[in-house]
Amino acid sequence: MEFRLLGPFGAWQDGERVLRGLRRQERRLLAVLLLEPGAAVTTDRLIGLLWNDDPPAAARATVHTYVGRLRAALRPYGLRVDTRHDGYALDLPATDGHRVDVTEFRAELGRAAAAGDPAEKTRRYDRALALWRGPLLADVVDDALRDRLDGRLAELRLSALEQRARAQLAMGLHERVLADLTPLADELPGREDLVAALMTALYRAGRRAEALELYERTRAYLAEELGVGPGPALATLHHRVLTADPRLDRPPAPLYAVRVDGEWLPWSTGGHPALEFCNTFAGWRRAPRIPGSDWLRTYRTLAVWAGHLDLAEEGVVAGLVERAERSPREAEAVLAEAREFRTRLYACLTDPTDARAFAAVAATAREAARAAVLTLGPDGLAHWRLTPAAGLRLPLYATARAAADLLTDPRRLTIRACPSDDCGWLFLDAAGRRRWCSLSTCGGGAGGGG
Template sequence: MEFRLLGPFEADHRGEPVLAGTRRQERCLLAVLLLEDGRVVTTERLIDLLWHGSPPASARGTVHTYIGRLRARLRPHGVVLATRHDGYALTPGPHGLDVREFLDLTARASATGDPAERLRCHDRALALWRGPLLADVADDALRGRLGGRLLQLRLSALEQRAELLLAMGRHDRLLADLPLHDGELTSLAPRERLVRAVMTALYRAGRQGEALALYRHTRRTLVETLGVEPGAELAALHERILRADPRLDRPPAPLYAVRVGEEWLPWSAGGHPALEFCNTFAGWGAPAPPPGSDWLRRYSTLAVWAGHQDLAAPPLVEALLRQAAQHPDEAAAVLTEARAFRSALYACLTDPQDGTAFGEVAAVVRRATRAAVFTRGEDGLAQWRLPPSAGLPLPLYAAARAAAELLAEPRRLTVQRCPSADCGWLFLDAGGRRRWCSLATCGAAADRGTPAP
């Protein structure tokens, strides 16, 4: 069974509706039990919710009748409504529930330090909403009593997602996914954090007038409904838009980054392509990296990185970008694998005894080797190279071949990790005298002494 509450109530088994023709109150009762997800709901609470505190004398018997009908419809599909003292509970089972999936995804988004993964979790969580909670079985008053926490989580996810997109320079996508018709303007007004993100996106899209109109609407709503003026951050953004502050035109550049075409890549600090692949804008050590701290966010960035490291010729990079635009799902799969490979390679380079990590790296290296061809270059020297037929995985394979070369060389024994909790960059240290990476990306060198040359 699959139950969907984030929008009109739906219940189906293998694509076929199960509760078609049942009374609205019966579906509402089942929705309440589903929202509690295994916890007991007393009969008194069910009566209070179904009749808004003004039940008829027959309410208790009616609830009992509803439970009996629902049991008869759901039992053949393995869904059990159990009686518990003076109440009822939906026995946990293999049935699917969009509310549970939404809560799991928002929790995963909060727990991950990878901005790209956080964005994917938010995207999937918000896509589950097909309209207001229980749109066809609950009125606004009941919806507020049942789904206040869910609504707050949804708005919080919208805010975090909007800020992630701005940090990634994707204001166009933010606006495309959040059309600003009047109803949504009203819902945005009390959420100043989300309003700030949308105003910034509108300004970057050349829609200054709409950004200012959104501010006026928000201010009017706050004053009329709450009796307060907009907060200092929103008011300051309004002033910056009025004077066309050029710093609003683009997201802040990541620390320790270089612009290559349309992509931000980390400074070269490791001394080898395999190490550059592992390093990030802000290093690996921060417990909660800020949005945009990791360079490996899009397939296009991965392809441009391969060209920047001379692992793929410019015409080949352009061809990969066109192919990725035509096959976005395949490109996304390669990007996911590249992130996993990077984590395994980092573990392998920082702990030579990690056999699991080495095995994961070796598996990708073997695939890269099978895709490579042995040719003679214009200088007459033979070489291994990755041909265009390698397809979208080519940048990943290029990183894997670079990793294989480093792991097979004595230089691999000179790889060091910057020990700062805010850094963790990898670098080659043949002299064995440097405690910290040479760029000191993790903070003020004066606090710990200047790294040895």
């Protein structure tokens, strides 16, 4: 079951709205338990939250009645409200598919904050912010009670908007920053980080005068409402906008990269699709891995990469991208699977004695073989083609087939890894004379890609 607490309270099962019959106080009680899944919430605390510390004489008996109704309503969905000491708890086993948007929101924000790559950070913040449908329990509690339940959620959302904007600006996506933050500029005039991001985006979009106007409005608000001036960071940005400081210009394109259908992809340097797939990660030789080294940032990147390497036709790539947009969770799972396959393939290709890595690669190759059919091409030759049954795994399966072909080819014995500490890209070296994979500097260039 999916519980939505961000915005109006809602419960969903298999795409249908359920628990519609719960009364307002029962929804409030259930929400309190959902905000602390698995933890015992005392009856006294429940009473204080349900009646804003002004309970009726029969409050305890009423809470007991509410719990009984909740138990009856949740029982068909495999959920149970347990009595624990002087309170109640609701367990939500993740293995049973139960989800709470607030829990996912917090977890995704944590993953976004930990991500070193701007694209990965943006993607994580996108997922978190997509869960925000409004203030916590918009139809169940007032502002005072909302603060008591979790007053940090609204601040976390605003901080996420600002951090996402920073990551977007690092990738040159100032148009997205304009679209995201412009509607908030008048609503939140005192958020200096938000104003700074929007000023930078305006400047990069050639709207310098508007950036300066925004600063003046912010300065006036801070002086009139708070009695302070802009902080050092915003004041410095204002000076740079005034002087057209080149440091405000859009970040340069990544080194050793090619732009394909809106995606940055690494140069093809390996000499074989299976090696190029491994080379979508630079920094293999460094631990911990360096930020910005992973080129496979979204499922769309994976699909476009497969098309760029002729592992999938243009029309197929377009269909995969559309399907991924309709099924983001499935696409995310396939991307994670592809990254894991890449790790196993790299280990298999760099260490022929790694039986575990070979077994993992072989297992995926067998799955790919089951999804392929032999067809006659216009050139009169037969070709193996992956069927639509492969679904979003098609780029992964196409790569696995290429990997299987390489593993059975004598050229497999000529594979070398770039020795750069920041690289480790793979390439074919039939002559045994190449030491570096590209320009002797590929590690540093690729590591900063896109």
